[in-house]
Amino acid sequence: MTVRVPATSANLGPGFDSLGLAVGLYDTVRVRTSAEPGTTVSISGEGAATLPTDDTHLVVRTIRETVASAGFSVPGLQLEAQNVIPHGRGLGSSASAIVSGVLAGNALLPAEQRLDAAALLDLCSRLEGHPDNVAPALAGGLAISWEEDGIFRSVSAPVHGEIIPVAAVPATELSTESARGLLPGEVPHAAAAANSGRAALLIHALGTEPALLPEGTVDFLHQEYRAAAMAPSAALMLHLRKHGIAAVISGAGPTVMALANGEAQAEQAERLIASHLAAAKTADFWRVLRLSVDRVGARVEEHQR
Structure with a gap:
């Protein structure tokens, strides 16, 4: 199967631990299972030189935990991870890995034992x-999340079509x-x-009045x-x-996320970022990414042989 999960930006200022926005930057994992015991992991992109390539890999561990919670096991597991979301930068890389593992593990279960959307959210959280990163990673768009009676819950809220996220990502974690x-x-x-x-x-500004x-x-x-x-x-x-x-x-942090109101302001944000970094002589240590709002969330494609 193939699982594709978007990056997320949580808090968004005053929405501490409750608001999160899915953005158009994606990690993709491909999972193959077999009856032969063992685990193989190959990683490209972010973390390729540092992440574990055995059962301690977060996606692998999460797949096995998800399957085991339903009383099953996966003898053989092959994982190919294409990582695009920067690690340790405040863009939800760990949430993406957890969502990938839970969705992959859930897809391996018999249909009658698979978790529904609410249970998936609670487990990932x-x-x-x-929940502030996993909720938008699962559902896309803007998620408003909370915990009640020990259960994590979330609802989606609209995001105005003019809003363009512009991320300035430093080299430091x-x-x-x-x-x-x-x-x-x-x-x-x-x-x-x-x-x-x-x-x-x-919430009003994001959905109705970006000004x-x-x-x-x-x-x-x-x-x-x-x-x-994170002074810079x-x-x-x-x-x-x-x-x-x-x-x-x-x-x-330490990524800075600008929520631009339309193309002209997105261009202005990019110019302001470039001039500020140039003046500080740190431009070589940052990446500037103009993104989109992801409105779909995580997706799973199953392939059977």
């Missing part, structure tokens, strides 16, 4: 630890765990209230606390925002 360690245990009530208002505005994206992406919960760990990213984000571009730290 549990394996990832939170930052682990989610390290970024979370910088957050305070408590924030002032006024900050929480202000953040609630901006998150609500962001309000700069106001809707103001965050009071996490970006300022993490800025010291924080400086670039502030530079874009000063010029009216709705820029945020993507996920835990």
Whole structure:
């Protein structure tokens, strides 16, 4: 089978641990099973020189865990991973791997025992630890996620057709765990209230009125606390925002995601990024990607021989 999963940008400013957007950058895995025991893994692209090529590979491990949870096993497994999503940059690479593994494992089960969409979301969220990346990776578009009574849930919200994500991806990585360690245990009530208002505005701006994206992406919960760990990213984000571009730290960072309102603003964002990086003499250490909003989400193609 072949599984194709989009990258995701979580938080989007004030939507900490609750909002995520699927973008047009994809990891693809091809899975073959056999009755002969053993695991082989081949990797191209991101992480080809560093990721494990045995049963500890995250996709392989997730496939086996998903199948085992239904009482089955996979003796032989061959995995070909074509990785395009940058690792450790706040674009949902681990979520993509988990979604790939769960969907592949689910497709190997008998039809009557396969998980439905809600159960897939809950399982992926549990394996990832939170739903904000796996939800848009599964369903595409904008996902609003939450946990209730120990169950992870999500709904999709519309995204205006004029919105164009522009990602500035630095060469340096930052682990989610390290970024979370910088957050305070408590924030002032006024900050929480202000953040609630901006998150609500962001949903409206993303779906109906993109001109309000700069106001809707103001965050009071996490970006300022993490800025010291990604000073170049924080400086670039502030530079874009000063010029009216709705820029945020993507996920835990350090990628900067600009949500441009139309082609003209996407071009403006690219120019501003280029000029800022040139002035800082760091242009060679960044990639700038003009992306699209993925509105489909993960897809599985099954091939039987």
